[in-house]
Amino acid sequence: MKKILILGAGTAGTIMANRLVRKLDRKEWSITIIDQHAKHYYQPGFLFIPFEMYTEEDVTRNKTDFIPKNVEYIQESIEIIEPDKNRIKLNNGVTLDYYILIIATGTNIVPGEVDGLLDSGWGENAFDFYTVEGSVALARCLKDWKGGKLVVHIAEMPIKCPVAPLEFTFLADWYFSKKEMRDDVEITYVTPLSGAFTKPRASGVLSHLLENKHVKLVPDFNIMNVDGTAKKLVSFDEKTVDYDILVSIPTNMGDSVIERSGMGDELNYVQTQKHTLQSKAHENIFVLGDATDLPSSKAGSVAHFEAEILTENILQFIQNKPLKEDFDGHANCFIESGFGKGFLIDFNYDVEPVEGKFPLPIIGPMALLKESRMNHFSKLAFKWIYWNILLRGWPIPMITAQMTKLGKKL
Amino acid sequence: MATKNIAGVNIDVNEEGYLTNHAQWSREIGEAIAKEEEIKLTEQHWNVLEFLQKEVKENGALPTIRRLTKSGIVDTKTLYQLFPNGPLKKASKIAGLEKPASCV
Numbered sequence: 001m002k003k004i005l006i007l008g009a010g011t012a013g014t015i016m017a018n019r020l021v022r023k024l025d026r027k028e029w030s031i032t033i034i035d036q037h038a039k040h041y042y043q044p045g046f047l048f049i050p051f052e053m054y055t056e057e058d059v060t061r062n063k064t065d066f067i068p069k070n071v072e073y074i075q076e077s078i079e080i081i082e083p084d085k086n087r088i089k090l091n092n093g094v095t096l097d098y099y100i101l102i103i104a105t106g107t108n109i110v111p112g113e114v115d116g117l118l119d120s121g122w123g124e125n126a127f128d129f130y131t132v133e134g135s136v137a138l139a140r141c142l143k144d145w146k147g148g149k150l151v152v153h154i155a156e157m158p159i160k161c162p163v164a165p166l167e168f169t170f171l172a173d174w175y176f177s178k179k180e181m182r183d184d185v186e187i188t189y190v191t192p193l194s195g196a197f198t199k200p201r202a203s204g205v206l207s208h209l210l211e212n213k214h215v216k217l218v219p220d221f222n223i224m225n226v227d228g229t230a231k232k233l234v235s236f237d238e239k240t241v242d243y244d245i246l247v248s249i250p251t252n253m254g255d256s257v258i259e260r261s262g263m264g265d266e267l268n269y270v271q272t273q274k275h276t277l278q279s280k281a282h283e284n285i286f287v288l289g290d291a292t293d294l295p296s297s298k299a300g301s302v303a304h305f306e307a308e309i310l311t312e313n314i315l316q317f318i319q320n321k322p323l324k325e326d327f328d329g330h331a332n333c334f335i336e337s338g339f340g341k342g343f344l345i346d347f348n349y350d351v352e353p354v355e356g357k358f359p360l361p362i363i364g365p366m367a368l369l370k371e372s373r374m375n376h377f378s379k380l381a382f383k384w385i386y387w388n389i390l391l392r393g394w395p396i397p398m399i400t401a402q403m404t405k406l407g408k409k410l
Numbered sequence: 411m412a413t414k415n416i417a418g419v420n421i422d423v424n425e426e427g428y429l430t431n432h433a434q435w436s437r438e439i440g441e442a443i444a445k446e447e448e449i450k451l452t453e454q455h456w457n458v459l460e461f462l463q464k465e466v467k468e469n470g471a472l473p474t475i476r477r478l479t480k481s482g483i484v485d486t487k488t489l490y491q492l493f494p495n496g497p498l499k500k501a502s503k504i505a506g507l508e509k510p511a512s513c514v
Contacts, residue, residue: 156476220495220496222490224486224487236486236487236489236490237490237494237495265477266476266477266480267474267476295511
């Protein structure tokens with residue numbers, strides 16, 4: 001019996017477990033998945049919690065509900081990976097050997113990497129919305145807030161779901177308008193990038209939208225420290241931004257087990273082959289989801305597309321066949337823009353988000369890089385798709401792992 | 411692609427003035443680009459520039475600011491003083507390297 005170990009039962013690891021168990025001969029292969037946590041969160045839903053659209057219950061399930069029955073699940077944290085010995089050690093002292101290792105340990109926010117962020121006001125007037133605790137605390141704060149300066153701030157790139165801070169900003173504009181207090185709230189968007197987003201055409205459209213919504217954009221802001229007492233952000237070139245409420249997107253880093261095992265870059269992301277998802281250092285180690293150092297977005301859609309390609313490649317690897325260089329960096333993201341509308345963007349390593357129709361050319365029904373109600377409703381419907389189709393490792397009809405150029409205005 | 415006369419030599423550059431062929435770079439060209447960017451190069455500047463060139467040679471890619479400051483060559487505050495407004499963009503241009511890719 002040969003063993004496949006999957007580290008991490010988040011979006012990427014769970015999809016892999018579901019896909020592999022259907023493809024591999026149970027007499028020959030055993031699959032074990034390991035995660036330190038019991039709860040699976042629908043992370044795209046964290047965005048809606050501060051605005052009272054979702055509650056914690058809406059986005060929380062048990063991880064075991066999504067692990068297939070022929071896969072062994074161990075809830076324990078991982079002490080270290082020893083790739084040269086093909087084994088890992090768990091915190092409880094147990095050692096597990098593997099024939100193939102799949103790393104899906106994700107990325108976390110690390111507020112301590114931003115000087116001063118944890119010193120004063122964290123959880124009182126400075127929050128994150130990338131954790132369930134953060135977004136629940138923020139919801140409580142915004143509910144009774146009387147207005148003032150709201151600052152949304154990205155510390156450094158890359159971050160998980162790079163559109164989420166923009167969506168947060170658009171929803172804040174809508175939320176305070178709905179509460180008839182928009183005039184009492186000054187919203188500022190502070191980013192280390194030169195514009196609203198990383199990709200030029202989408203950045204143009206989204207910067208314009210910030211302007212329409214009377215959000216002040218502060219680009220090229222490289223944070224030196226947060227002064228929680230004076231309630232201001234200070235940059236390395238001595239610019240400052242004042243806030244009453246700070247919504248911070250702190251530095252994102254891969255899991256600390258990657259650092260302990262000496263397997264990552266300076267942000268603990270594992271060096272990964274861009275098109276095959278094999279680790280650059282070890283041929284029987286594969287990496288997917290947010291744990292990689294790939295220049296693709298850190299997003300659930302990317303993990304889903306990667307899982308489809310990685311399943312094929314694991315089968316190739318087992319049969320000693322060459323790996324397929326099929327992963328193209330495909331990402332597909334809804335951008336909630338407030339007032340019941342949304343955008344959809346579809347892009348990969350080489351093709352930036354452009355206008356067009358999706359998933360079918362001309363027909364759509366979804367519009368790319370354009371605001372529409374259909375995109376908003378699709379985003380809300382996606383929660384059901386996530387729990388029932390995506391995590392189970394089933395394909396989403398008409399949406400392919402590789403990006404299509406059909407229907408796009410290139 | 412365009413050609414630009416820098417320090418008396420014709421050099422291949424892209425539309426933003428980044429060298430497209432690093433083999434054409436020399437210290438004099440670095441000095442000339444720095445002057446256009448209103449930066450007077452000191453030994454500390456050169457430490458950064460040489461580190462970037464070494465990284466690109468060894469890894470085929472520019473390091474991130476985090477990697478640069480972790481290396482102990484320079485701290486972040488000083489880096490921003492040496493190369494104001496986008497240190498990596500400025501430094502890679504002077505060092506005759508490609509423009510840092512914007513993140514994802």
